[in-house]
Amino acid sequence: MNGSLSSNTVDIKLKRGPAGLGFNIVGGVDQQYVVNDCGIYVSKIKEDGAAALDGRLQEGDRILAINGVKLEEQTHRAAVDLFRTAGEDVELRVLKKSPHHMNGSSDSQADPALSAPYLGLLAVLTGAAAALFAFVYIRNIRRPF
Known part of the structure; x- marks a missing residue:
């Protein structure tokens, strides 16, 4: 491995x-875990396994490689x-995860570009609910008992 x-x-x-190395892998040329990427990824760290006790692998x-053997292709x-x-x-030679590439890791953060349309929809629905509430409130205030 180079320096x-x-x-x-x-x-x-x-x-x-x-219990082995204490983690599971996914990926490969025949089972892509990331779209258009044939890499091998860590899918699960087993509690109390070697990887969990070391703490660096996530x-x-x-x-990228195991004992100098590259895993690409x-x-x-x-x-x-x-x-x-x-x-x-x-x-192991490891490329630390990038939050923008994973297909479905349960702890990955949402891409802000994907959540922007949902925030817009939420704003419209909140405005509509406020307008409906105001209409019903004003209508009931003007009505005599």
């Missing part, structure tokens, strides 16, 4: 525990086999 890493790329060394991170099955045969001490 020049982007600011979002980290090398993580894990020691395989009784759900949504892209794994790998099928999902080939990537799983690389993880299973990686040995006890494993070095």
